[in-house]
Amino acid sequence: MKKPAVFLDRDGTVTEEVGYVNHESRLRLLPRSAEAIRLLNECGLLAVIVTNQSGVARGYFDEALVGRVHQRLISLLKEHGAVLDGIYYCPHHPTVGLPPYRQECKCRKPDIGLLERAAAEMTIDLLHSYVVGDRIKDIEFGQRLNLKSVFVLTGYGRGEYEYQHDAWTVEPHYIAEDLLDAVRWILEDLGKSQ
Numbered sequence: 001m002k003k004p005a006v007f008l009d010r011d012g013t014v015t016e017e018v019g020y021v022n023h024e025s026r027l028r029l030l031p032r033s034a035e036a037i038r039l040l041n042e043c044g045l046l047a048v049i050v051t052n053q054s055g056v057a058r059g060y061f062d063e064a065l066v067g068r069v070h071q072r073l074i075s076l077l078k079e080h081g082a083v084l085d086g087i088y089y090c091p092h093h094p095t096v097g098l099p100p101y102r103q104e105c106k107c108r109k110p111d112i113g114l115l116e117r118a119a120a121e122m123t124i125d126l127l128h129s130y131v132v133g134d135r136i137k138d139i140e141f142g143q144r145l146n147l148k149s150v151f152v153l154t155g156y157g158r159g160e161y162e163y164q165h166d167a168w169t170v171e172p173h174y175i176a177e178d179l180l181d182a183v184r185w186i187l188e189d190l191g192k193s194q
Contacts, residue, residue, distance in 0.1 A: 002125035005046035005085070006186060007115060007142065008037075009133035012155015013179055015073065017134070020055040022065070024072045030154055032180040034080030039183050043192050046085040046124060049073075050114045050131075050141075053089045057097035066091065086122055088114040110140040115147075128190070132182045135160060139172045148173045148189065150182040 011017050014037070016028045040047045053066050070087050077084060090107040106113030119126050131142025134155035142149040151157060151172035161175065173189075176182035 002123050003044065003046050004128035004130075004190070005048050005118070005122070005124045006040055006183070007048050007050045007118070007129065007131045007147070008179070009109075009131075009135070009138045009155075010049050010051035010073070010089075012134035012157065013132055013138075013152055014049065017155035020058075020060050021069050022055060022061045024065075024068050027069050027072050027076075029073075029076050029080075030178065032178055034077050034082040036179040036183040037077055037082035037084065038080065039180070039187070041083050043187055045186075045190075046122060047083070048085055048118050048122070048124075049087040049089075050109065050118065051087075051089045052109050053091050054093040054096070054108075056091035057093035057101035059097060063091055086118055088118050090114060110137040110144065112141065112144050115141070115145055130186050130189075132176075132179060132186075136164070136168050136170065139168075139170050143170050148186075150174045150176050150185060152176050152178055152182055154178050 008014050014033045016030055018026050021027050037047045055061050056063055092101050092103050092105040092108050094104045126145055130148045132150045134152050134157035139149040139151055149172045174185045
């Protein structure tokens, strides 16, 4: 049976935005992120990370580090009783680096390859799923498959909203202070009690 998911950007949405996370120790949860993901778990929604990690293509770190960073993320969330159902990332960049990472791909947000892959592998109900992120490309990403989207003001969010909002070509369904605010809005939108 298909289940709805909340697709979460990683850096700036779930974790602190620190530039390229080139060592596991640089990954830190944002306040209330674990609580937000735990709430998704409790309400039967899949919590799925979808993230661009072009640092691989740029040669800043290898894919093995991305794996270690994601293991740290899983561990940090577990300490707070929160669980991710999936993590999907794109290591590519269209103009920087060497093959196989320098390429035009379908998985780099705002393209929808990560969503399509996750939906197929995890039997996700896209009709009732959401995207949450701190960049307008996250909102574009979700809306390309008609998912409702929430823009958070953490990470790059507040600056992007204040200084680039007039140039946006899409609008989120909701603008949230942080991930917990976003999740509460999603649950209300779905008619789920908290």
